Amino acid sequence: MTREIAVDPKSLTRLKSLGWMREEQARRLAANSTGLKVRREDAIFMEGEASSRVYILLSGVAKLCYVNRDQRVLVGFVGPGEIFGLSSLLGQSTRPFRCEAYSDCTVAVVKPDIFVDTVLGVPLERLSLVLDVTVGRWWGMVVRYANFVGLGxxxxxxxxxxxxxxxxxxxxxxxxxxxxxxxxxxxxxxxxxxxxxxxxxxxxxxxxxxxxxxxxxxxxxxxxxxxxxxxxxxx
The missing domain is CATH 1.10.10.10 (Winged helix-like DNA-binding domain superfamily/Winged helix DNA-binding domain)
Structure with missing residues (x-):
């Protein structure tokens, strides 16, 4: 069962990944985020869903899986402070991976344009262009090799x-x-x-x-x- 909660700005600045943010940045990011309490083994997002949100793990452990026909490939674990669901920053329309709560989790969910503008102060379109020609190719390799597991x-x-x-x-x-x-x-x-x-x-x-x-x-x-x-x- 998943339920919504408010996001406390302090829960963001306590994270190593976002602890450098100014107070006004944290307030704006928190105000524009939706907090989710996700119980163990419940889905945070599913493969094939629209890539329209960025996720910040505030507490707990999550796992990313690639569902390859009848086989699940464990891609990796997500820990507190990690920012995931980054296919939304690469201009991809749907998510290739499924994300599930490995333990009870608290997650902040925010639109990618608001996340990029608040945290980096640049337009999402500009960042996506840069990411596409840099990390985009490596992202594609990860997806390809996950897809290869179990195939002839x-x-x-x-x-x-x-x-x-x-x-x-x-x-x-x-x-x-x-x-x-x-x-x-x-x-x-x-x-x-x-x-x-x-x-x-x-x-x-x-x-x-x-x-x-x-x-x-x-x-x-x-x-x-x-x-x-x-x-x-x-x-």
């Missing part, structure tokens, strides 16, 4: 090719051309498999019509690859 090579390789197409792809009449020339060994390292098994899977993809080879370049059909990435198929 077929799904891992499909997901990796889709990510490469988004970053290094140009539209082509046959699909999306990867401008990055990768060897089979490099693709194998990316998905954590042997070069031989990766080559065999690429051959399967080519026979199924989801990729075409042009020398060392690959042309993928994103729609078909997306279906493969979402369909469980154990190797």
């Amino acid at each position: 090579l077929r799904e891992r390789l499909a997901g990796a090719l889709l990510e490469l197409a988004e970053k290094f792809g140009v539209r082509d009449s046959r699909g999306t051309l990867l401008t990055l020339k990768l060897t089979h060994a490099e693709l194998a390292e990316l998905v954590g498999a042997s070069r031989q098994r990766t080559t065999e899977q690429l051959n399967d993809f080519e026979r199924e019509g989801v990729i075409t080879r042009e020398g060392r370049r690959l042309i993928i059909v994103p729609e078909k690859l997306w279906q493969l990435a979402q369909t469980p198929h154990r190797n």
Whole structure:
């Protein structure tokens, strides 16, 4: 059961992460935050929810999980003073992780634009642009590797090719051309498999019509690859 409470400015300045704030900053942040008392094992937020809030853990311990089909991957624990739910600062529309109370927790919840303006004194749009080209890529890696746990090579390789197409792809009449020339060994390292098994899977993809080879370049059909990435198929 979750219930709302008022946020005391002193509960914010007592945290190591926010103890440097001026008194007026703490008052403004507290006034614009919603406090939540969350009981152990209850959800603080769910995967797939809109990334529209920043969370500050005032007390207790929370845990972040990636729910991968029928498997839960424990990504890590959140301690008092930590600020989480940061996908809302990266311009992402939905949350990739689920957050649950590992013990009884008290959480302050605030809109991202108010949090950034109050704490940093800059517009959210400007910060999001900077984060996107700095920590955004590392965030993407965390999500990708969490998603890889428990998947077969077929799904891992499909997901990796889709990510490469988004970053290094140009539209082509046959699909999306990867401008990055990768060897089979490099693709194998990316998905954590042997070069031989990766080559065999690429051959399967080519026979199924989801990729075409042009020398060392690959042309993928994103729609078909997306279906493969979402369909469980154990190797």
